[in-house]
Amino acid sequence: MSSANLIRIALGAYLLIFFSYLLGPLVVMSLTAFNSSGFPSVSPWACFTFEWFGVLFEDKHIRDGLFYSVVIGIGTVILSVSMGLAASIVLTQVWPRFRSTYYTMIIAPILIPGVVLGISTLVFWDRVGRFLGVEDGSFLYGLFHNGIFLTILGQSSFIASYAMLVFVARLQRFDPGLTEAALDLGATHTQAFRKILLPFMRPAIASASVLAFLASFENYNTTTFTIIDYKTLTTVLAQKVRLGINPSISSLAFIIITLTVFAALIFEAVQRNKARKDAVRRGKLKTGDKGILPSFLRGNPAAIMLVLLSFVVIAMVGTAQSYSPEQCKIRVKEERQIEIQKRIDALKKARAEQQATEAAEAEAEIPAKPAPATSGAFGNVFAPDNLTTEEEEVDVAPEAGSGAFGNVFAPGNLSDEGAEAEEPPKPEAGSGAFGNVFDPGNLSGGD
Amino acid sequence: MSSGVAVDLENITIRFGDFTAVKDANVNIKGGDFFSFLGPSGCGKTTILRAVSGFLEPSEGRVLIGGNDMAGIGPNKRPTALIFQNLALFPLMTVWENIAFSMEVAGASAKERRKRADELLDMIALPGQGDKLPSELSGGQKQRVAIARALCANPDVLLLDEPLSALDLKLRQHMRTELREIQKRVGITFIYITHDQGEALTMSDNVAVMKAGIIDQIASGHEIYDDPATPFVASFVGENNVFRGKIKSIDGGHAIISTNRSGDLVARITPAQVGNLAVGDEAMMFVRPEAFEVAPEQGSTGQNLVSAKAVNEEFEGNSFSVFLEGDGGKLIKMSVPNLGQDRISTQGHDLTLRYEPSNAVVMPAGELASE
Ligand SMILES: Nc1ncnc2c1ncn2[C@@H]1O[C@H](COP(=O)(O)OP(=O)(O)OP(=O)(O)O)[C@@H](O)[C@H]1O
Numbered sequence: 001m002s003s004a005n006l007i008r009i010a011l012g013a014y015l016l017i018f019f020s021y022l023l024g025p026l027v028v029m030s031l032t033a034f035n036s037s038g039f040p041s042v043s044p045w046a047c048f049t050f051e052w053f054g055v056l057f058e059d060k061h062i063r064d065g066l067f068y069s070v071v072i073g074i075g076t077v078i079l080s081v082s083m084g085l086a087a088s089i090v091l092t093q094v095w096p097r098f099r100s101t102y103y104t105m106i107i108a109p110i111l112i113p114g115v116v117l118g119i120s121t122l123v124f125w126d127r128v129g130r131f132l133g134v135e136d137g138s139f140l141y142g143l144f145h146n147g148i149f150l151t152i153l154g155q156s157s158f159i160a161s162y163a164m165l166v167f168v169a170r171l172q173r174f175d176p177g178l179t180e181a182a183l184d185l186g187a188t189h190t191q192a193f194r195k196i197l198l199p200f201m202r203p204a205i206a207s208a209s210v211l212a213f214l215a216s217f218e219n220y221n222t223t224t225f226t227i228i229d230y231k232t233l234t235t236v237l238a239q240k241v242r243l244g245i246n247p248s249i250s251s252l253a254f255i256i257i258t259l260t261v262f263a264a265l266i267f268e269a270v271q272r273n274k275a276r277k278d279a280v281r282r283g284k285l286k287t288g289d290k291g292i293l294p295s296f297l298r299g300n301p302a303a304i305m306l307v308l309l310s311f312v313v314i315a316m317v318g319t320a321q322s323y324s325p326e327q328c329k330i331r332v333k334e335e336r337q338i339e340i341q342k343r344i345d346a347l348k349k350a351r352a353e354q355q356a357t358e359a360a361e362a363e364a365e366i367p368a369k370p371a372p373a374t375s376g377a378f379g380n381v382f383a384p385d386n387l388t389t390e391e392e393e394v395d396v397a398p399e400a401g402s403g404a405f406g407n408v409f410a411p412g413n414l415s416d417e418g419a420e421a422e423e424p425p426k427p428e429a430g431s432g433a434f435g436n437v438f439d440p441g442n443l444s445g446g447d
Numbered sequence: 448m449s450s451g452v453a454v455d456l457e458n459i460t461i462r463f464g465d466f467t468a469v470k471d472a473n474v475n476i477k478g479g480d481f482f483s484f485l486g487p488s489g490c491g492k493t494t495i496l497r498a499v500s501g502f503l504e505p506s507e508g509r510v511l512i513g514g515n516d517m518a519g520i521g522p523n524k525r526p527t528a529l530i531f532q533n534l535a536l537f538p539l540m541t542v543w544e545n546i547a548f549s550m551e552v553a554g555a556s557a558k559e560r561r562k563r564a565d566e567l568l569d570m571i572a573l574p575g576q577g578d579k580l581p582s583e584l585s586g587g588q589k590q591r592v593a594i595a596r597a598l599c600a601n602p603d604v605l606l607l608d609e610p611l612s613a614l615d616l617k618l619r620q621h622m623r624t625e626l627r628e629i630q631k632r633v634g635i636t637f638i639y640i641t642h643d644q645g646e647a648l649t650m651s652d653n654v655a656v657m658k659a660g661i662i663d664q665i666a667s668g669h670e671i672y673d674d675p676a677t678p679f680v681a682s683f684v685g686e687n688n689v690f691r692g693k694i695k696s697i698d699g700g701h702a703i704i705s706t707n708r709s710g711d712l713v714a715r716i717t718p719a720q721v722g723n724l725a726v727g728d729e730a731m732m733f734v735r736p737e738a739f740e741v742a743p744e745q746g747s748t749g750q751n752l753v754s755a756k757a758v759n760e761e762f763e764g765n766s767f768s769v770f771l772e773g774d775g776g777k778l779i780k781m782s783v784p785n786l787g788q789d790r791i792s793t794q795g796h797d798l799t800l801r802y803e804p805s806n807a808v809v810m811p812a813g814e815l816a817s818e
Pocket residue numbers: 463466468486487488489490491492493494495642
């Protein structure tokens with residue numbers, strides 16, 4: 001008995017850990033989308049805000065990237081699902097002796113690094129263009145150097161293999177006798193394919209399509225070579241990370257997560273509804289009973305959750321229209337200012353004491369910068385709390401050091417408040433190297 | 448509905464690589480016949496059927512349906528419909544869609560199809576079950592749906608590949624009669640495959656008995672049972688006691704065989720082998736269990752008497768099976784009809800068995816069906 005309990009507890013703990021591992025990052029990321037803090041973070045919670053959604057919708061790069069990601073995703077689904085289906089059917093028809101060789105060949109693209117696929121797609125179509133002698137400016141030349149065309153081909157070259165694996169698994173359960181039966185009853189080969197094999201493959205086609213779309217949507221390493229002058233969401237995000245990110249990316253993640261949950265709930269609800277209708281049809285369930293709920297919701301938790309979630313989302317969008325975090329922001333800012341002021345005072349005091357003992361050396365530096373204290377303070381908003389490293393305080397003069405560090409994330413993040421900080425405090429000798437690592441050139445985007 | 452059409456197989460040989468699955472088969476099936484192929488598993492029955500329905504081309508020889516050579520004509524162009532060994536109902540279609548599939552591919556409207564499907568559902572005694580899925584039917588119902596689906600295509604020849612093998616005994620017997628009735632009603636040619644001899648004998652006008660790709664005998668069920676052409680047919684169809692020995696003398700239609708363990712016995716030469724036996728030949732004699740009876744004068748000897756000791760007795764309802772041990776341990780089976788309560792058991796007794804010489808057949812020695 002007790003050992004059974006122990007197992008149950010262990011299992012519960014395991015599940016808890018497993019799910020927090022699985023979902024934790026998503027939850028945290030979603031939360032950061034609602035924090036007014038300029039860097040995606042949760043722990044110093046500033047103000048609840050919807051502003052990052054606005055930032056996201058305003059961002060043309062992300063919008064374009066999203067659009068092309070979807071276009072490329074659809075193209076890849078069409079191409080790779082049809083190639084995968086054809087390949088899997090050939091696998092069942094090919095002479096048994098060649099089957100494993102053929103299989104290896106078809107599977108190979110999965111094992112080849114995406115980078116290689118990307119480069120070779122690029123090179124290959126360029127060569128094809130040259131071989132055919134297409135001229136710069138002609139349609140074919142344009143096509144062979146078109147980022148969307150090349151990305152769809154490049155991605156499909158390995159996504160088709162994934163699709164094929166899905167189809168092979170399903171095809172193994174197909175009774176070829178069914179095709180023969182259809183032929184025997186007068187169907188042509190095309191009819192037998194369309195009316196017998198294809199309906200049987202439909203669930204596999206659906207899952208392969210989803211798989212292919214997701215694989216295409218999140219692909220970076222092949223796309224980055226083949227996309228040329230276009231952009232996808234992944235390439236845009238990669239660029240952004242290099243320049244410093246802000247929570248609008250979290251809000252994008254939140255939207256994607258919400259859509260995924262919606263899709264899953266819709267799928268489940270439809271499935272349950274179908275099962276219920278089947279049961280009614282077979283007479284296992286009475287349909288006549290009157291309930292408060294419409295029939296679609298009856299005995300269908302997924303549908304109920306779907307409706308609830310829809311309400312939540314509508315309510316959220318509604319509040320977002322009227323809600324303004326300005327009040328809170330000002331308060332937070334003031335609080336910070338006060339706190340920072342306190343720290344500076346404390347530091348000053350410490351310096352003063354230090355000065356007293358080591359009067360000779362430090363004299364020149366300390367009184368030199370009373371003014372930057374405010375701008376330095378901005379840096380402090382991010383620096384000491386988020387990034388506290390012991391070194392920093394030791395190596396770098398306090399005001400300047402934290403200011404430089406804050407700037408790493410600053411201009412993009414602080415666009416609203418940052419105006420005051422446009423002139424970063426001159427780092428002192430010790431911190432100069434540090435500031436250069438994150439060259440101010442990188443930061444230009446924010447202003 | 449179309450009337451029956453003849454099917455002729457002319458010197459058909461079918462090879463898979465080096466393996467010959469069917470060897471030089473010659474079969475003429477009359478239009479409207481219920482014709483069965485009977486043989487043990489793996490003897491090439493399905494292969495022949497697939498050659499008729501067009502799923503494979505014979506390596507040699509011709510398939511004629513209604514006198515037309517079928518070479519190069521695909522399965523969807525032949526006037527045949529095949530009921531598969533595993534039925535092959537389309538699992539994602541409802542029963543009525545299954546039945547009317549041949550009309551769907553021919554372009555009939557949903558209304559026409561539904562109407563015809565309902566007619567056929569009535570015929571197979573499943574009215575109102577059209578909207579079920581095949582997975583929701585019982586074995587026997589699936590069976591009938593498969594038959595209806597094949598009939599819906601209006602074939603001239605219906606091919607059935609052991610369609611009853613998956614059913615339990617009672618249902619199988621029921622379906623046998625039903626199939627036979629359907630065949631009489633629609634009047635088309637049925638080619639039926641089975642390894643169950645009872646099935647072949649009850650239903651068929653004619654039966655071909657096959658052994659490892661070779662057709663041993665084609666005849667009516669009666670003839671196959673009473674006048675088997677080869678030792679294989681004699682031992683495969685029904686039960687038989689076999690006596691081996693050498694031909695001692697031949698007199699008209701009868702021969703005396705000096706058996707290895709049971710002395711000299713007389714038997715009729717089976718019609719197919721008249722002229723093929725000579726004195727001194729290795730031969731086999733067959734006597735069916737029900738052809739034996741307990742001789743009126745016990746202890747005597749003669750050319751139609753066999754002595755043996757009853758060692759075991761089994762009750763089979765309508766009859767008793769008595770297992771006897773003859774000289775040298777030879778096993779003999781006798782079947783005694785159950786005529787009532789007051790039968791005295793013969794178990795443990797030494798008995799003299801008698802048979803009518805016309806009920807025993809003798810033929811050149813050959814291969815037997817494995818037990
Ligand atoms: N496609 C094939 N390739 C190679 N050999 C085959 C093929 N189809 C059948 N055979 C062989 O031909 C022989 C006859 O097969 P067939 O299916 O006709 O047997 P069957 O009489 O229908 O047996 P069962 O009663 O078990 O269905 C078997 O030995 C089988 O192994």
